[in-house]
């Protein structure tokens with residue numbers, strides 16, 4: 182069983198470009214597979230989507246809401262980098278005597294030792310990490326230099342070239358480990374389809390199928406590799422999927438502005454004076470160099486310890502507001518963290534009734550403001566779980582509209598010209614076990630149970646996802662009922678976690694550059 186992830190891949194592009202005759206191998210795969218939309222997690226971002234994929238568990242049970250996520254108790258943004266995610270599908274495979282290859286999956290570190298190979302994914306803070314460790318040198322030798330991420334500057338030709346090169350290297354390396362290990366389960370991810378769409382989508386709802394469009398260029402390269410990959414694994418079960426979709430973004434809704442007006446958020450006039458002074462240095466540097474070159478410049482002229490605490494965005498989003506001391510916590514009952522199309526609503530009160538009351542008022546204010554702004558939203562009650570789990574999620578259902586955590590905008594709905602995640606990713610499953618036709622209502626947490634069931638392994642009973650109706654009627658998995666069991670993972674390998682505040686700030690800087698923090 183092979184699961185090939187294409188981060189952020191969307192049928193909006195695949196189908197448009199298949200129909201126009203440009204992606205022959207996606208066309209073949211669509212034809213020969215059972216396929217349909219794959220709904221992402223709430224929220225539809227890399228983490229928690231990949232950890233939910235790996236565990237078959239809803240984010241509420243993982244208490245994981247981003248590479249960095251708001252902590253209701255400490256009122257800070259924590260990094261989730263060194264948080265162990267228990268009960269991944271490859272752990273269950275290992276537990277039942279199977280072997281896995283896990284390649285480039287975000288949130289796969291820290292891992293517990295499995296029979297097989299794990300290669301870490303960016304933006305892990307480490308430059309290199311593999312299990313077992315000797316696999317890293319094997320990987321670097323194999324593809325003549327391997328990188329966890331594209332370090333070129335987005336917007337440049339060099340970035341596009343590096344993206345295409347990384348697509349080549351990831352396919353080559355994933356195939357190498359599949360051949361070398363002959364695993365029961367292989368799970369690998371091509372990240373370039375997401376990153377290129379963030380930076381090069383352009384003005385259209387569907388970018389043109391033109392050779393000078395970088396998004397199309399990367400999809401075309403993926404299509405070529407997909408053809409070879411499908412040929413190589415013609416008689417195997419192959420699942421191709423993405424963690425969320427993608428779309429043009431023309432407007433952003435600003436829930437924190439709405440909450441401030443409703444009296445649920447109070448801002449201080451000015452924040453910490455040291456931060457403010459650094460802020461003006463930042464503005465001067467920013468004017469000269471633009472935001473992207475700033476960090477590199479700043480690291481050259483001032484000590485790293487000074488730069489590390491410096492908010493790099495110019496916007497007053499939740500993370501910057503917290504680090505600059507701009508939130509008057511005594512006068513604040515609810516804050517919203519942003520995650521693409523989802524507003525994560527945190528009530529701060531410890532008392533359950535107080536929190537529920539504050540949430541009700543936030544919901545009413547947000548629903549009214551959304552209606553006034555002419556956008557469709559739905560609310561999901563997440564139930565108060567761990568410190569990072571929001572009480573409530575507000576999901577924007579109107580296409581091409583996202584959420585911002587910014588306080589400093591002059592309308593509830595502001596114009597932007599960018600691109601970002603959509604709720605539905607892709608799912609295509611092809612091979613002897615799978616039927617053809619459509620699959621409906623598939624959710625990203627359904628992949629792990631479906632894969633384990635196909636492999637005739639029992640499912641950890643912690644999984645919240647379901648085995649999907651994707652099997653061919655005469656296939657072996659179709660004749661069995663899913664079996665669950667109480668899976669208890671061994672201790673995680675946790676050494677080498679994020680070390681100290683300085684390193685933590687560097688990780689946050691990196692996340693800002695990638696658009697995960699504002």
Ligand SMILES: [Zn+2]
Nearest residue numbers: 189375379602
């Ligand atoms: Zn993305």
